[in-house]
Amino acid sequence: xxxxxxxxxxxxxxxxxxxxxxxxxxxxxxxxxxxxxxxxxxxxxxxxxxxxxxxxxxxxxxxxxxxxxxxxxxxxxxxxxxxxxxxxxxxxxxxxxxxxxxxxxxxxxxxxxxxxxxxxxxxxxxxxxxxxxxx
Amino acid sequence: xxxxxxxxxxxxxxxxxxxxxxxxxxxxxxxxxxxxxxxxxxxxxxxxxxxxxxxxxxxxxxxxxxxxxxxxxxxxxxxxxxxxxxxxxxxxxxxxxxxxxxxxxxxxxxxxxxxxxxxxxxxxxxxxxxxxxxxxxxxxxxxxxxxxxxxxxxxxxxxxxxxxxxxxxxxxxxxxxxxxxxxxxxxxxxxxxxxxxxxxxxxxxxxxxxxxxxxxxxxxxxxxxxxxxxxxxxxxxxxxxxxxxxxxxxxxxxxxxxxxxxxxxxxxxxxxxxxxxxxxxxxxxxxxxxxxxxxxxxxxxxxxxxxxxxxxxxxxxxxxxxxxxxxx
Numbered sequence: 001x002x003x004x005x006x007x008x009x010x011x012x013x014x015x016x017x018x019x020x021x022x023x024x025x026x027x028x029x030x031x032x033x034x035x036x037x038x039x040x041x042x043x044x045x046x047x048x049x050x051x052x053x054x055x056x057x058x059x060x061x062x063x064x065x066x067x068x069x070x071x072x073x074x075x076x077x078x079x080x081x082x083x084x085x086x087x088x089x090x091x092x093x094x095x096x097x098x099x100x101x102x103x104x105x106x107x108x109x110x111x112x113x114x115x116x117x118x119x120x121x122x123x124x125x126x127x128x129x130x131x132x133x134x135x
Numbered sequence: 136x137x138x139x140x141x142x143x144x145x146x147x148x149x150x151x152x153x154x155x156x157x158x159x160x161x162x163x164x165x166x167x168x169x170x171x172x173x174x175x176x177x178x179x180x181x182x183x184x185x186x187x188x189x190x191x192x193x194x195x196x197x198x199x200x201x202x203x204x205x206x207x208x209x210x211x212x213x214x215x216x217x218x219x220x221x222x223x224x225x226x227x228x229x230x231x232x233x234x235x236x237x238x239x240x241x242x243x244x245x246x247x248x249x250x251x252x253x254x255x256x257x258x259x260x261x262x263x264x265x266x267x268x269x270x271x272x273x274x275x276x277x278x279x280x281x282x283x284x285x286x287x288x289x290x291x292x293x294x295x296x297x298x299x300x301x302x303x304x305x306x307x308x309x310x311x312x313x314x315x316x317x318x319x320x321x322x323x324x325x326x327x328x329x330x331x332x333x334x335x336x337x338x339x340x341x342x343x344x345x346x347x348x349x350x351x352x353x354x355x356x357x358x359x360x361x362x363x364x365x366x367x368x369x370x371x372x373x374x375x376x377x378x379x380x381x382x383x384x385x386x387x388x389x390x391x392x393x394x395x396x397x398x399x400x401x402x403x404x405x406x407x408x409x410x411x412x413x414x415x416x417x418x419x420x421x422x423x424x425x426x427x428x429x430x431x432x433x434x435x436x437x438x439x440x441x442x443x444x445x446x447x448x449x450x451x452x453x454x455x456x457x458x459x460x461x462x463x
Contacts, residue, residue, distance in 0.1 A: 049385075
């Protein structure tokens with residue numbers, strides 16, 4: 001009986017030790033670094049201060065040219081909008097979006113970089129915003 | 136040692152078994168004599184001048200000890216003249232309907248006191264008290280002392296509060312229309328037509344307009360007079376109407392005071408204080424029913440929330456309700 005008990009404890013301890021020694025690397029943001037190398041934007045949304053979409057239609061994402069083209073309603077307050085990026089699994093965005101963003105400088109479109117899950121691939125995406133023209 | 140452990144365990148189990156098998160005789164609870172009272176506040180949300188604070192005050196004593204002869208509420212600040220204490224006691228029927236039973240004469244307000252004299256021989260009643268918040272209470276706190284008197288000379292009392300009375304104002308159901316009352320004054324909490332706007336130019340904060348422009352979505356809009364002409368198509372402003380009001384759109388903030396819908400959401404003084412209008416636009420277009428706008432007047436004197444109760448595309452008009460908070 002005692003022998004079985006000691007064996008059980010030993011196996012448990014070895015298991016715990018093995019698990020705790022397994023390396024799960026994290027990046028500077030505390031996010032898990034995985035083996036995924038994919039790096040792209042799958043969806044893009046732009047919300048106004050009322051958290052309603054300001055897009056007139058779906059954003060066009062070109063993963064080859066690394067561009068996002070989005071048209072917004074006439075009268076959209078582009079100084080105060082919330083962009084939302086949907087990324088491939090494990091990827092992250094730089095710079096981070098922490099609140100309202102000013103997209104009003106249409107001549108100088110904003111660039112966001114997508115970083116793959118393995119943190120080895122980086123792809124900058126340029127967001128081109130156009131405002132619905134008044135006839 | 137092992138034998139000792141077994142004995143101890145056995146005794147413990149035996150003790151537990153014995154205790155669990157004790158048969159407790161049910162005893163009828165003895166009635167706690169004397170006059171007793173209790174009170175609850177029924178209204179929720181901020182206390183706004185002009186609205187009421189409702190309480191339900193319950194009092195009772197054993198039937199053998201006497202009857203209730205009066206109930207009274209004393210407020211620290213006298214309520215508006217329409218303040219009253221119900222002279223009917225309500226009970227809820229099986230179908231959930233409140234059924235009233237008259238227990239006394241209508242309440243009388245004397246200074247800060249509101250009293251009901253009982254005429255019914257009753258030993259228990261629950262009366263509702265409606266304190267209509269007076270202008271004098273704005274920005275202050277108010278508390279209440281509920282009391283009841285029984286025929287055997289006993290009295291009881293119950294303290295409620297203090298409750299803060301909001302600084303904000305409220306105006307409901309103003310109709311703004313594209314071709315008539317299209318000028319909104321936050322300072323006056325009123326809407327004006329072009330002629331009246333010209334005489335109240337210093338107080339005009341927003342212009343309402345409705346436009347259907349092919350290719351863009353404009354529809355119902357609230358625009359600051361000083362905004363770009365792009366957002367005031369076809370509008371010729373009355374002389375002197377030129378203020379730059381900050382405004383931003385909000386969706387689904389259905390304040391219960393303004394919307395009178397089922398949502399338990401209330402805008403309070405503190406919400407206005409915490410707003411940050413830095414970088415806010417001076418126009419809000421494409422507005423919809425049940426949406427709203429936060430507004431700050433050009434002089435920073437007032438902040439307001441304009442809730443859109445109803446829109447009518449055919450009549451080109453909106454029904455709005457406003458909560459306004461003085462910042463200075």
